[in-house]
Amino acid sequence: MTNENSPAQSTLQDETISSKEKMPRKELLRGNREIVTDLYIGSSIENERNDYAFKVYIRLNGRNQMIRKVSFQHSVFDGCYFNSCTFDSCDFTGCRFVGCNFHQSSFAGCDFRYVVFERCQIDADILQREAPREENLKMRFARSLRMNFQQMGDAKAVNQAISLELEATEHYLKKSWSSKESYYHKKYSGWKKLYQFLKWIEFKILDFIWGNGESIIKLIRSIFLVILLITLYDVSQFGNAWDLKSYIASLTASPGIFFGIANSHQYPVWLSSAIAATRLIGFAFLTAILVKRFGRR
Known part of the structure; x- marks a missing residue:
């Protein structure tokens, strides 16, 4: 007698293993992200802190509307169009904008930490007015917009984004070895401070010689x-x-x-x-x- 399985049993075992692989593990839970498709903002929105967060907005449109104190945390905006809209004190933390058009739209006092832009039409004044205050977040914010402006072929905006990115990088490198703030003290302790100091010296030398490739x-x-x-x-x-x-x-x-x-x-x-x-x-x-x-x- 042999212990070999029949072809039918082998096929059944393969299908069972395949079905187990397709099933999500118990550690992975269903999220609360909702997909919103092809809607239009018909009136102004104000003081909504939770109803508009954790969404995927596909082809959302708006024209001449005021969006004030609204939380869009960790949302995705895909192919959206906002014409002459005003975003005042909105929270865009962790958002991702893909192929969006912000024609003549403005931002005031919004939170753009951990935001990513891809192929978006947006005015370059957002660099100076809405950049995060933390140097590391400002550096990543400027880098994301630099890549976005490069994709759109806006050379002037690319130069502005690079200037802000270099400025934020210089402050970040200096604080990484000299600041007493808890963030830098924990992240760069011991010999890491010396390494950051050398990186800062290198940055300053290259900045003096040729503006880090920009002057x-x-x-x-x-x-x-x-x-x-x-x-x-x-x-x-x-x-x-x-x-x-x-x-x-x-x-x-x-x-x-x-x-x-x-x-x-x-x-x-x-x-x-x-x-x-x-x-x-x-x-x-x-x-x-x-x-x-x-x-x-």
């Missing part, structure tokens, strides 16, 4: 400072430190030395190599900035 003016300033250093070295080694004409002559010749066009004096190999490396890095930074600028258009 041509800062890059030109950095190149000019390098030319000044070349001038000082040239005067100290080959000129008269007490003669103004030596500084003028060296300053006139320093751009040619930096760009590798001409050099009337023999510099040490290490210094010539350092100048050449700085020149190549400067060109690479300039190219990166120009590619990013024109790539957004």
Whole structure:
């Protein structure tokens, strides 16, 4: 005798296992999220703290309506259209906006913590007026809107979002190693503070050199400072430190030395190599900035 199962028994066992896999585990419970489809806001809504939260709004429309002190916590807005609507003191914590159009709509005093935007038409003034106060949340808020504006091809709004993101990042990195607040104290304790301090130093250095990839003016300033250093070295080694004409002559010749066009004096190999490396890095930074600028258009 053998213990092999018949084909019918094997098929039954496979179907039983498959049905068990499809059934949700007991730890997973049904949520209270309700799907609302193809509705229109017919009148103003005010002081509703719970009735509009935890919903999935699909193709919700509204025009010239006031929505005040309404909680939309952890809701999803998919393909919604709001024309000239005003959102005052609304709670959008944890919401997700996908393919929505906020044509001429405005926000005042709303809570946008943990919000995600995707392919939405929305004015860039929301960056300064409605950004969360916490640096880490402001950083993520600006990043989400930056990606959203990139998807919509709004280059000017992308630049504004990047500026806010960099500002929030700088404050966050500084607070991560210097702040006494409980959030930073618990998250970055011990040697983590040193690591955050080094990240902050790196951020500040790159910001000074080229604005973390966003400022041509800062890059030109950095190149000019390098030319000044070349001038000082040239005067100290080959000129008269007490003669103004030596500084003028060296300053006139320093751009040619930096760009590798001409050099009337023999510099040490290490210094010539350092100048050449700085020149190549400067060109690479300039190219990166120009590619990013024109790539957004």
